[in-house]
Amino acid sequence: LGVFREAAHDEVDLLAVVDRIERSLARNLGHDDFVTAIVAGYPRAGQLEVVNCGHTPPLLVDASGSVTAVEPAHPAPPLGLRALTGHTPRLQALPFADGDQLLLYTDGVTEARDGGRAFYPLAEGLERHVSHEPGRTLDALHDELLAHVGGRLHDDAALLLIRKPAAHEAERPRAAAPGPLAAASQASCS
Structure with missing residues (x-):
């Protein structure tokens, strides 16, 4: 959480925040340890950006009350495991009205x-x-x-x-x- 707070203050976008967290965890976690996370931002009116790092999907409720699981369009491994997969996280843009x-x-x-x-x-x-x-x-x-x-x-x-x-x-x-x-x-x- 501390790395997130620092990275969110310094980095220009969510992917840079996630990269910084990944680097920190790679140095500090044991070889069997990992962290699942969802990192979200609101970069412009009407849109959320989400990076899902192995976490269960958030739930989106539209203005009518309909609930939908936000399955990751670009699944990424949990934080701390990227070196094992070589998979780079990507942003997922969601409408947010x-x-x-x-x-x-x-x-x-x-x-x-x-x-x-x-x-x-x-x-x-x-x-x-x-x-x-x-x-x-x-x-x-x-x-x-x-x-x-x-x-x-x-x-x-x-x-x-x-x-x-x-x-x-x-x-x-x-x-x-x-x-x-x-x-x-x-x-x-x-």
Whole structure:
């Protein structure tokens, strides 16, 4: 995370950020270690850029509430394993219109199991709870996830929901509006 923060500040694009993280991890990880990641950016109005490095796909929610897994168009290996594959990551451009949302999550969410050993169905949960208020969506997913596992997770889990406000929403002043994706919310589950 520290390498990402430094690289994101210094590098001009996402691929350079990913390359820098890869170099750092190659120096610091053991030969059997790796990190899955999704690195995303918002370079211009109406478009997200995503680099998927071996991670489960984020979930895109369009303004109508339809949920779609963003399967990588150009799959890349997890960070720390590029030297074994020689595969170079590539950017994937996604439309990101007013009202669209992108849910990023850790595997602790999708690998959470109930008493019968069934995995938590995140896409279905998102479809049930999606709203125009990211905090409300995340609260509902968090509550449902904890109910699914009987109240206690056995792995760390995090959810990050980014929403592109509609033009009429962006006109309203917001106390913490750092940019066009100001309606982002995060929930950590423990």
